[in-house]
Amino acid sequence: MDRMNWCDFLTILALLVALTSSACAALANDNYYGDDFNSLYTPTDRTVVTVADNRKPAFRDCKGYAPSVKEEQAPGTFVLKVEADDPDEKDIIEYSFVTAASERPKFRIDSKTGVIVTSYTFDRDEPIREKEVYVTVRATDNGRPPLDDVCTFKVTIEDINDNPPVFDKAKYEESMSEDIQVNRVVMRISASDFDDGDNSIVKYELLPERDYQYFRIDENNGLIYLARPIDRKPGQYYSMNVRAYNIINDQPQDAQIEVKIRVIESNKKPPTFINPPTEPIYLNENFSDYSKSLVVLKAQSNVPDKPEVIFELITGRTEQTNSKKTFVFTQGEDDVSITLGKALDYEAITDYTLTMSVKNTYDLVAEHLIKIKVKDVNDNIPYFTEVTTGTISENEPPGTPVMQVRAFDMDGTSANNIVSFELADNTDIFAIDSSTGNITALTTFDREERDFYNVKVIATDNSPSSLYNTGQHNMGQQVFRIEIADKNDHRPHFTRDEYISDKVAEDANINFLVIEVTAEDADAASQITYTIVSGNIGDAFKIDPSTGKITVNNTLDYENITEYSLRIRAFDGVYEDNAIVTIKIENVNDNPPKFLEDSYKTTISEEIIVDGCILYIEAFDPDIKDRNSPQFIKYFIVKSEQQHLLAIDNDGCLRLIQPLDRDEPNGHKNWQVIVAAVDENGSGLRSVTDVTITLT
Numbered sequence: 156m157d158r159m160n161w162c163d164f165l166t167i168l169a170l171l172v173a174l175t176s177s178a179c180a181a182l183a184n185d186n187y188y189g190d191d192f193n194s195l196y197t198p199t200d201r202t203v204v205t206v207a208d209n210r211k212p213a214f215r216d217c218k219g220y221a222p223s224v225k226e227e228q229a230p231g232t233f234v235l236k237v238e239a240d241d242p243d244e245k246d247i248i249e250y251s252f253v254t255a256a257s258e259r260p261k262f263r264i265d266s267k268t269g270v271i272v273t274s275y276t277f278d279r280d281e282p283i284r285e286k287e288v289y290v291t292v293r294a295t296d297n298g299r300p301p302l303d304d305v306c307t308f309k310v311t312i313e314d315i316n317d318n319p320p321v322f323d324k325a326k327y328e329e330s331m332s333e334d335i336q337v338n339r340v341v342m343r344i345s346a347s348d349f350d351d352g353d354n355s356i357v358k359y360e361l362l363p364e365r366d367y368q369y370f371r372i373d374e375n376n377g378l379i380y381l382a383r384p385i386d387r388k389p390g391q392y393y394s395m396n397v398r399a400y401n402i403i404n405d406q407p408q409d410a411q412i413e414v415k416i417r418v419i420e421s422n423k424k425p426p427t428f429i430n431p432p433t434e435p436i437y438l439n440e441n442f443s444d445y446s447k448s449l450v451v452l453k454a455q456s457n458v459p460d461k462p463e464v465i466f467e468l469i470t471g472r473t474e475q476t477n478s479k480k481t482f483v484f485t486q487g488e489d490d491v492s493i494t495l496g497k498a499l500d501y502e503a504i505t506d507y508t509l510t511m512s513v514k515n516t517y518d519l520v521a522e523h524l525i526k527i528k529v530k531d532v533n534d535n536i537p538y539f540t541e542v543t544t545g546t547i548s549e550n551e552p553p554g555t556p557v558m559q560v561r562a563f564d565m566d567g568t569s570a571n572n573i574v575s576f577e578l579a580d581n582t583d584i585f586a587i588d589s590s591t592g593n594i595t596a597l598t599t600f601d602r603e604e605r606d607f608y609n610v611k612v613i614a615t616d617n618s619p620s621s622l623y624n625t626g627q628h629n630m631g632q633q634v635f636r637i638e639i640a641d642k643n644d645h646r647p648h649f650t651r652d653e654y655i656s657d658k659v660a661e662d663a664n665i666n667f668l669v670i671e672v673t674a675e676d677a678d679a680a681s682q683i684t685y686t687i688v689s690g691n692i693g694d695a696f697k698i699d700p701s702t703g704k705i706t707v708n709n710t711l712d713y714e715n716i717t718e719y720s721l722r723i724r725a726f727d728g729v730y731e732d733n734a735i736v737t738i739k740i741e742n743v744n745d746n747p748p749k750f751l752e753d754s755y756k757t758t759i760s761e762e763i764i765v766d767g768c769i770l771y772i773e774a775f776d777p778d779i780k781d782r783n784s785p786q787f788i789k790y791f792i793v794k795s796e797q798q799h800l801l802a803i804d805n806d807g808c809l810r811l812i813q814p815l816d817r818d819e820p821n822g823h824k825n826w827q828v829i830v831a832a833v834d835e836n837g838s839g840l841r842s843v844t845d846v847t848i849t850l851t
Contacts, residue, residue, distance in 0.1 A: 209642055209680075211302035211546060212241040212248050212294045213556070218591075220308035222271075225315050226279040230272075234262060237269040239294035239304055246296040253291040253305060253541050261288060262310075269294075279312045280349040281474065284503070287311050289563065291540050299728070300640050300680035305542045307561040314351035319408040320399035322346045323471040323510065327397075327414040330519050333389055334421040337381050341370065341416060343522070344377035345508070346399035347473055348408075356402050362411070366393040370416075379414070389420045424457035425519035426464050428511075435526035440501040441534050441621050448492040449482070450525060455489070456515035466491035469510040469522075477509055482527070484511070493525065501531040501567045532621040533571040537562045537614035537631040545594065548640045549602040553595075557585065557637055560592040562614035564629070571618050579611035579632065587612065594637070602639040603677055610635050641680040647725045649674045649734035654723075656705075657739040661713035665706075669696060672703040674725035674732055681727040688722040688733065695719060696738070705736060713742040714777060746777035747840035748788050748832040754845040755830075761817035761850040768808040774832035774842060789837035793829040801828060809846065817850035825849050 214237065222235035239248050250269045254260065261275040271292075277285045288310045295303040322345070329342040348355040358374045361367040370393070371382040379397075387393065393416045400409035431452055438449070456464045468484040468491075471477050481504075483496035491511065507527040514520045545558025564572035575589045585608075587594045594610070613632045620629045649672060656670040663669075674683050685703045687696065696719070697708040705721070721736040750772070757770040776786045790803040803809045809830070816822030828846040833839060 209298040209300075209302065209548060209640070210242040211304055211548065211640070212239040212246070212296050213304050214239045214292075214294060214306035217306035217308065217559075220306065221311070222308070223311040223313050224273060224277065225313045226277045226285070227315055227317050228273060228276065230274050230276065232273045234271040234273060234310060235308075237264075237271065237292050237294075237306065239269070239306075241296050243296065243298060246298055249295050249297070251293050251295065253293050255541050258541075262290060264292065277312045279314050279351065280318055285312050289540060289561075291542055291561070293542075299643070299682055302546055302548065302640050305545075305558065307540050307542065307559070314354050316350055316354040316401055316403045316406045316408055318349040318354075319410045320346040320348045320357045320401070321472050322399065322410060322412050323473070323476045323508075324412075324469065325472070327412060328417070329414070330417045330419045330425065331381070331385070332421050332423070333385065333418050335381055335385065337384060339381055341379045341381055342414070344372070344379060344397050344399070344412075344414065345510075345524075346377070346410065347475060347508075348401065349473070350401075350408075354401060354403055357399050358402055360398050360400070362396040362398055365395050367395045369393055370395060372397065385418060387418050389418050391418050392416065393418070419517070419519065423517045423519060425517075425521045426454050426456050426513045426515040427521055428513065428523045429453040429455060431523045432525065435506075435528045437528045437530055438495075438499060439530045439532050439621075440499045441532045442495065442499060445495050448494055449527070450493050451490055452493075452511055452513075452523065452525075453490040454513040454521065458515050458517060461516045462489060463516060464489060465514045467512045467514070468493065469512055471508075471510065474504055475507055477507060481507065482509055499529050501529045502535075502565055505529050505567070531566055531568040531571055533566055533616060533618045533629060534621045535565040535572070535616075536622075536629045537564045537574045537616055539612075539614065539631060539633040543633070543635055545635060545637045546640045547596055547600065547637065549600045549642050550644060551596065552599060553597050555596045557594040557596055558635070560587075560594065560612050560614075560633075560635060562592065562631060564616045566616070571616060573617040574614050575617070577613050577615070579613050581608055581610045584608065585610055585637070594635075600639045602641045602679070603645075605639065606679075607636055607638045610637055641678045643678050643681050643727055643729040645677040645681070646730040646732060647674040647676040647681065647683050647727045648732050649723075649725060652734060654734060654736045655739070656736070658741050659707075659711070659738055660741045660743050661711045662743050662745055663707050663711060665708065665710075667707040669705045669707060669738055670736060672698075672705065672723055672725075672734060672736060674703070674734075676727050678727065684726050684728075686724045686726070688724045690719055690721040692716060692719065696721065698723065705738075711740055713740045714746070714780070716740065717742075742778055744778055744835055744839045747842045748774040748776055748786075748834045750774045750832065750842060750844045752844070754847065756847045756849070758849040758851060759811075759815070761822070762814045764811050764814050768810055769848070770809045770846065772803065772807040772809060772830055772832075772844065772846065774807070774844075776834045778834070786834070787836045788832050788834050790830055790832050793831050793843060797826075797828055803830060815848065815850055823850070 224234050249266045250264050262271050263274045264271045279286055291307040293303050293305050295301050331341050346357050348357055359372050359377045361372050369383055370379050372379050395414050396411050397414050398411050401407055454464050456462050466486045481497045482493055485492045509525040510522055512522050540561045547557045562574045564574050566572040576587050576592045578587050585594050586597055611634050615628050615630045619626045654672055659669055684700045685698050687698050695709050696705050698705045717740050719738040723734050723736055725732045759769055774788055789805050792798045792801055800813050802812055826848040829843050830846055831841050831843045833841045
């Protein structure tokens with residue numbers, strides 16, 4: 156057995172040993188290859204190589220994500236680490252956000268780890284009011300094709316105590332009668348805080364300076380009482396500073412304001428409101444009757460013979476205290492009417508505290524607080540998040556999750572903002588959970604039959620709409636594209652069983668393109684890899700694994716090998732096909748003629764013309780394998796000065812034309828003749844040989 160045969164034998168033997176041991180392992184453990192195990196060897200050219208199916212990743216704990224981040228934190232603050240699982244062990248998951256093109260990014264996500272941090276500083280308070288942000292994360296695997304899952308969750312922006320209390324007036328000036336009794340209410344201080352929860356609770360205190368000892372203040376409601384008898388005359392003032400502060404010890408906030416109280420004569424009385432309302436006024440947020448009186452206040456001047464009073468609706472320093480003139484007033488002779496001045500929005504402001512002031516001719520003032528509560532109505536239509544595409548792999552069983560759609564309703568109360576889902580079409584193919592928005596398959600799909608579906612989803616809120624008079628609920632709808640992802644369930648196949656390239660010159664350059672083979676696969680995502688399995692003697696050729704282009708890899712030699720038979724494999728990761736490529740090498744004139752002898756000698760008599768040939772000279776063409784075939788060689792005498800003495804024909808017969816002379820001065824004992832042989836009938840390559848003719 157020659158060397159090549161031994162190599163082939165050892166290769167086959169190793170393959171048989173590997174197959175036998177794998178088969179034994181499979182028999183020893185029924186589940187070693189799983190349910191997809193079919194065979195380890197088939198006698199056909201098309202071999203099944205079993206691998207795991209391409210399955211989509213999934214966020215297993217999406218429902219449990221409820222992160223929060225404090226407002227006013229620097230970018231880079233940790234929020235959450237999301238994690239998706241992929242049943243395909245070798246798949247690598249990449250994380251990204253699903254956002255609208257115009258959306259300003261507020262978070263960053265590490266594409267490899269799923270760690271989410273802020274890229275923006277949040278402000279929960281007015282006027283930004285960022286109390287919650289919805290985030291949609293996509294997990295994409297690196298399968299063929301790439302599959303993904305999405306998860307939408309809410310990030311709650313936690314309040315911090317970053318706002319000081321704000322007084323409802325820029326200054327406080329009040330009056331009190333010179334005969335006011337101790338422990339009577341003198342005035343009221345009011346401050347509000349934009350923060351939320353405990354951070355918004357305001358307490359009051361009198362600072363221990365100036366005239367503070369004459370008064371005391373209720374720390375909860377800001378009412379200032381007279382603490383000791385007054386000792387000043389009408390027209391004189393008491394001054395003090397009031398501090399409003401938060402009860403939170405961590406990062407406490409406070410504000411101070413000066414309060415002046417003027418002493419007036421006992422016979423001068425401030426005006427009084429007559430039976431003012433004490434209960435809150437409730438308005439639906441869609442209330443729009445700007446001419447309707449919400450409340451009418453009447454007042455008496457308490458000035459004899461001068462009933463005139465002047466009303467004023469105080470413009471506070473916050474929106475809740477009417478800084479934007481949401482409410483306006485109209486004065487009558489002794490009353491005032493409050494009406495709506497701007498549209499209400501429960502989702503922005505839920506309650507207002509209005510201060511109505513009345514002043515008499517003594518320039519004495521009385522105030523009354525009116526509480527207005529805004530009621531939520533169903534005036535917001537549910538809207539969907541930016542996720543518009545879902546995927547399901549073909550051949551998956553009914554009940555397989557496809558995607559989750561999420562919709563939100565910006566109404567402020569649960570009576571109006573709970574959303575339910577339903578499908579408007581394709582109900583025989585898909586199902587949707589009305590509460591969660593999870594879409595599942597009702598059938599098994601074949602991507603080669605249909606590769607996507609457009610599914611319309613309707614999101615409906617949970618109470619009659621305030622936008623219509625029909626009693627119907629608010630509804631939003633969106634069409635989602637559900638793509639059927641390809642699975643590798645088809646074999647590749649070559650477009651031909653055999654490819655032939657019959658004119659490859661033996662002197663072809665390295666990387667010269669010989670032929671291109673093509674295999675097709677009905678699976679769109681399958682990536683075919685081409686390899687040369689056998690027949691590539693001396694690595695003469697190479698194949699591009701992606702394109703199937705076969706090129707020259709090493710020097711070819713027609714005189715060595717005239718034809719190659721390459722076995723080419725097309726492999727899509729699961730299945731393979733094989734084809735034969737026959738490459739015929741074309742001979743080129745790359746070898747000069749070769750004489751049978753290195754040199755030739757003969758002896759003849761001088762001065763005699765010999766009949767016939769004095770010598771036969773023979774050469775052959777190495778490019779012609781059959782030495783018995785015509786060689787197409789022409790011979791000639793190289794030196795021109797000898798061509799009148801000697802001649803040689805195409806059979807190599809060397810003849811004398813004239814007798815040769817041995818004697819001096821023109822003769823020679825040994826004549827040196829150079830004979831040339833040229834292949835291709837005298838137009839090809841040339842070789843020469845020396846002929847020595849000895850004269851006697």
